Amino acid sequence: xxxxxxxxxxxxxxxxxxxxxxxxxxxxxxxxxxxxxxxxxxxxxxxxxxxxxxxxxxxxxxxxxxxxxxxxxxxxxxxxxxxxxxxxxxxxxxxxxxxxxxxxxxxxxxxxxxxxxxxxxxxxxxxxxxxxxxxxxxxxxxxxxxxxxxxxxxxxxxxxxxxxxxxxxxxxxxxxxxxxxxxxxxxxxxxxxxxxxxxxxxxxxxxxxxxxxxxxxxxxxxxxxxxxxxxxxxxxxxxxxxxxxxxxxxxxxxxxxxxxxxxxxxxxxxxxxxxxxxxxxxxxxxxxxxxxxxxxxxxxxxxxxxxxxxxxxxxxxxxxxxxxxxxxxxxxxxxxxxxxxxxxxxxxxxxxxxxxxxxxxxxxxxxxxxxxxxxxxxxxxxxxxxxxxxxxxxxxxxxxxxxxxxxxxxxxxxxxxxxxxxxxxxxxxxxxxxxxxxxxxxxxxxxxxxxxxxxxxxxxxxxxxxxxxxxxxxxxxxxxxxxxxxxxxxxxxxxxxxxxxxxxxxxxxxxxxxxxxxxxxxxxxxxxxxxxxxxxxxxxxxxxxxxxxxxxxxxxxxxxxxxxxxxxxxxxxxxxxxxxxxxxxxxxxxxxxxxxxxxxxxxxxxxxxxxxxxxxxxxxxxxxxxxxxxxxxxxxxxxxxxxxxxxxxxxxx
Amino acid sequence: xxxxxxxxxxxxxxxxxxxxxxxxxxxxxxxxxxxxxxxxxxxxxxxxxxxxxxxxxxxxxxxxxxxxxxxxxxxxxxxxxxxxxxxxxxxxxxxxxxxxxxxxxxxxxxxxxxxxxxxxxxxxxxxxxxxxxxxxxxxxxxxxxxxxxxxxxxxxxxxxxxxxxxxxxxxxxxxxxxxxxxxxxxxxxxxxxxxxxxxxxxxxxxxxxxxxxxxxxxxxxxxxxxxxxxxxxxxxxxxxxxxxxxxxxxxxxxxxxxxxxxxxxxxxxxxxxxxxxxxxxxxxxxxxxxxx
Numbered sequence: 035x036x037x038x039x040x041x042x043x044x045x046x047x048x049x050x051x052x053x054x055x056x057x058x059x060x061x062x063x064x065x066x067x068x069x070x071x072x073x074x075x076x077x078x079x080x081x082x083x084x085x086x087x088x089x090x091x092x093x094x095x096x097x098x099x100x101x102x103x104x105x106x107x108x109x110x111x112x113x114x115x116x117x118x119x120x121x122x123x124x125x126x127x128x129x130x131x132x133x134x135x136x137x138x139x140x141x142x143x144x145x146x147x148x149x150x151x152x153x154x155x156x157x158x159x160x161x162x163x164x165x166x167x168x169x170x171x172x173x174x175x176x177x178x179x180x181x182x183x184x185x186x187x188x189x190x191x192x193x194x195x196x197x198x199x200x201x202x203x204x205x206x207x208x209x210x211x212x213x214x215x216x217x218x219x220x221x222x223x224x225x226x227x228x229x230x231x232x233x234x235x236x237x238x239x240x241x242x243x244x245x246x247x248x249x250x251x252x253x254x255x256x257x258x259x260x261x262x263x264x265x266x267x268x269x270x271x272x273x274x275x276x277x278x279x280x281x282x283x284x285x286x287x288x289x290x291x292x293x294x295x296x297x298x299x300x301x302x303x304x305x306x307x308x309x310x311x312x313x314x315x316x317x318x319x320x321x322x323x324x325x326x327x328x329x330x331x332x333x334x335x336x337x338x339x340x341x342x343x344x345x346x347x348x349x350x351x352x353x354x355x356x357x358x359x360x361x362x363x364x365x366x367x368x369x370x371x372x373x374x375x376x377x378x379x380x381x382x383x384x385x386x387x388x389x390x391x392x393x394x395x396x397x398x399x400x401x402x403x404x405x406x407x408x409x410x411x412x413x414x415x416x417x418x419x420x421x422x423x424x425x426x427x428x429x430x431x432x433x434x435x436x437x438x439x440x441x442x443x444x445x446x447x448x449x450x451x452x453x454x455x456x457x458x459x460x461x462x463x464x465x466x467x468x469x470x471x472x473x474x475x476x477x478x479x480x481x482x483x484x485x486x487x488x489x490x491x492x493x494x495x496x497x498x499x500x501x502x503x504x505x506x507x508x509x510x511x512x513x514x515x516x517x518x519x520x521x522x523x524x525x526x527x528x529x530x531x532x533x534x535x536x537x538x539x540x541x542x543x544x545x546x547x548x549x550x551x552x553x554x555x556x557x558x559x560x561x562x563x564x565x566x567x568x569x570x571x572x573x574x575x576x577x578x579x580x581x582x583x584x585x586x587x588x589x590x591x592x593x594x595x596x597x598x599x600x601x602x603x604x605x606x607x608x609x610x611x612x613x614x615x616x617x618x619x620x621x622x623x624x625x626x627x628x629x630x631x632x633x634x635x636x637x638x639x640x641x642x643x644x645x646x647x648x649x650x651x652x653x654x655x656x657x658x659x660x661x662x663x664x665x666x667x668x669x670x671x672x673x674x675x676x677x678x679x680x681x682x683x684x685x686x687x
Numbered sequence: 688x689x690x691x692x693x694x695x696x697x698x699x700x701x702x703x704x705x706x707x708x709x710x711x712x713x714x715x716x717x718x719x720x721x722x723x724x725x726x727x728x729x730x731x732x733x734x735x736x737x738x739x740x741x742x743x744x745x746x747x748x749x750x751x752x753x754x755x756x757x758x759x760x761x762x763x764x765x766x767x768x769x770x771x772x773x774x775x776x777x778x779x780x781x782x783x784x785x786x787x788x789x790x791x792x793x794x795x796x797x798x799x800x801x802x803x804x805x806x807x808x809x810x811x812x813x814x815x816x817x818x819x820x821x822x823x824x825x826x827x828x829x830x831x832x833x834x835x836x837x838x839x840x841x842x843x844x845x846x847x848x849x850x851x852x853x854x855x856x857x858x859x860x861x862x863x864x865x866x867x868x869x870x871x872x873x874x875x876x877x878x879x880x881x882x883x884x885x886x887x888x889x890x891x892x893x894x895x896x897x898x899x900x901x902x903x904x905x906x907x908x909x910x911x912x913x914x915x916x917x918x919x920x921x922x923x924x925x926x927x928x929x930x931x932x933x934x935x936x937x938x939x940x941x942x943x944x945x946x947x948x949x950x951x952x953x954x955x956x957x958x959x960x961x962x963x964x965x966x967x968x969x970x971x972x973x974x975x976x977x978x979x
Binding site for chain 1: 696698699700701702703705706707709710711713714715716717718720721723724744746747748749758760763764782785786789801803804805806807808809810811812813814815816818819820821822823825826827828829845846857860873910911914915917918920921924925928929930932935936937938939940941942943944945946947950951954957958961962965
């Protein structure tokens with residue numbers, strides 16, 4: 035009776051622990067792109083995954099990082115444990131215990147920020163161009179893994195019979211040999227558990243990696259966090275499913291190995307009791323199995339993507355999901371560029387492609403001086419800010435003949451009045467997306483739909499201050515770039531009024547929320563509306579309109595002043611403007627393109643459908659005037675922090 | 688003899704040197720950087736402004752009925768984070784303690800398998816797991832679909848404090864079970880038998896023998912759940928629908944807004960509060976363990 039009660043209890047707990055895993059598993063077979071609407075069984079995301087060099091690269095990085103961090107922390111930690119165990123000085127002991135506890139009793143976010151501050155500071159001191167890289171992430175991971183190793187190894191040492199090692203030494207065994215022959219086998223279970231824990235912690239970490247990641251080395255969680263332009267696809271679930279099964283196999287192997295270990299223990303006890311040992315236990319077998327498992331994983335990961343070692347490198351820093359990457363049979367821009375470059379310049383080249391989650395995210399990394407990129411693709415207001423802070427290099431347009439295809443409307447705009455720093459990549463207009471099955475036709479048309487009490491808890495709002503306040507300001511007819519704090523306060527009042535109606539503050543979550551019908555009204559970019567529509571649930575009918583005045587954005591390619599290879603960057607920009615790449619990127623991102631080779635391209639219009647093109651490319655009497663008036667501009671630092679505190683009070687409510 | 692002792696000491700020092708050095712450079716010094724940034728302005732001149740801002744910044748809360756109250760922004764955010772973290776920790780303890788007990792008393796092979804099963808979900812990064820919870824908890828999500836099959840009306844979970852707590856409990860549950868389990872697995876079974884022999888029933892044995900002995904594990908479990916719950920920002924963004932602004936969100940928000948000094952100040956204050964709390968907790972539990 036009691037036994038069955040505890041069985042049921044255990045079953046319930048494990049059901050809870052594995053519920054999300056089962057969800058991952060199911061949705062990894064989804065035919066559609068959605069993570070909340072299952073449209074049919076398909077293996078396509080697994081195929082996509084194996085064709086996605088960027089994700090596989092990130093996976094490789096995560097594994098390399100976890101393996102290296104584990105190896106180093108096990109080595110250092112075991113050594114330290116042996117030392118601590120021998121330590122007689124009480125003072126030293128207390129000090130070491132306290133310091134060992136710090137990474138565990140300190141929130142990740144503090145560990146992450148503190149290491150980042152130090153790395154950046156030291157990097158600046160030595161004038162290094164990239165102070166955040168693989169090494170800094172490795173250091174960070176070793177630092178938070180070390181305590182777990184010590185915590186597992188030290189108790190084993192304390193439990194151990196000290197006389198054993200002493201006996202060995204008395205019998206003439208040198209101390210080092212005595213350690214390897216006597217002590218190490220005894221504490222091995224502790225070391226293995228410590229290693230598994232360190233490895234697990236490293237794979238599970240996101241926060242510390244987020245603050246310490248840098249150039250050319252992005253791990254899986256950093257990639258996933260950066261997928262803000264579109265959203266996380268079932269591809270990531272497919273990856274998680276594979277990790278799940280690989281892990282399961284590996285840990286099962288480990289369990290079988292451990293079983294042998296306990297057999298050994300039983301045999302040892304028998305020997306102690308003077309009984310004859312049975313069976314031929316081979317302690318080497320277990321080490322071999324472990325090593326084999328390790329090597330297998332490393333070989334698999336490295337074998338899958340044999341790295342090319344080119345002398346020339348181009349470092350690109352872009353939004354996540356913001357370039358045609360070969361998925362679903364599309365054009366693989368980066369790979370094709372590398373090929374094209376080799377054919378035309380007879381030289382191999384490697385493009386390191388990293389992603390960021392927001393303009394601010396990118397700005398922080400670049401302005402810290404800790405990273406170095408040759409190309410970045412920020413939005414207009416951030417470009418203006420960076421240009422004013424001398425963070426951008428003037429572009430040599432001689433090297434970019436394709437610039438001629440950029441529409442005249444997109445030149446000389448406020449963020450780059452003299453056309454020095456930028457080559458526009460995409461642009462978009464904010465509109466209102468609504469579910470026609472929920473919203474009455476009579477209510478649509480303006481910004482006030484987002485304030486309509488009839489739809490309380492069906493409305494989503496931007497989860498960033500500028501865009502969210504923008505909707506309120508357009509509704510009230512306030513200049514979105516005003517420096518009058520009283521007007522910002524008015525917008526703030528409007529936000530507070532809206533707050534009880536808001537279902538959720540969203541960025542990329544909007545895709546799943548609107549598709550599944552969780553919410554029915556939200557302001558977002560026209561291009562994203564089409565992405566959402568592709569995978570909407572059966573009972574959802576998403577529609578779109580532009581309110582009278584609305585925000586526009588332009589994202590443009592720029593060369594930051596930390597660039598190491600300006601000419602190569604210009605060649606890349608020129609390539610991006612070429613017909614093939616430009617059309618592919620426009621079709622992939624679903625945003626409007628300022629490139630004539632795209633918007634006048636007949637196959638593009640056909641692929642997109644004429645209605646789509648009509649919405650994506652709304653007609654403007656005077657685009658430049660409209661844009662310069664309604665686009666967000668850089669606010670002064672004081673204004674920004676004022677806005678930030680207003681925003682916090684909206685969020686706090 | 689004296690010579691031998693000295694020799695032992697120098698080996699100990701050599702063994703400890705790399706770790707000590709590592710700890711000082713990568714644990715202690717970075718914390719000094721937090722303090723340095725917390726007490727300086729953008730030009731690295733000394734200032735107390737960041738610290739005072741944490742305690743004095745106010746915002747107006749508007750209740751649903753329109754009444755407005757003024758609160759200290761960051762103190763309120765901190766209290767809210769603390770509340771959710773404590774609830775999550777208590778639930779983790781309530782759920783985890785029996786499981787650790789069951790595990791520790793199971794067969795050795797079962798113990799290992801259970802331990803493996805507890806750790807496996809962590810190999811999928813917590814970002815992905817949290818995303819999966821969104822799919823489960825949405826109004827139109829899996830959980831409500833299952834309820835629907837049984838004819839039960841949908842429950843609104845996502846975007847509530849409950850959803851944030853579920854996310855925290857889920858993500859940090861292993862941190863509670865593992866330390867308690869490892870203490871219990873090592874517990875001397877003879878003590879329990881002795882208690883039974885002396886007339887204790889199961890409940891009394893649990894209360895008077897097992898629980899006091901497992902207290903160090905419970906303490907580290909509590910620490911390891913409370914600390915990450917209090918400072919999380921991803922869970923509150925995804926499962927709280929961005930409506931539960933926690934202290935971690937505040938730090939991340941200031942970092943994103945490039946206010947590194949104020950971000951450092953919040954982090955610094957949080958660190959001090961936690962250190963004091965932990966110190967007090969450790970003081971009392973160590974007295975109970977050794978003195979009681």
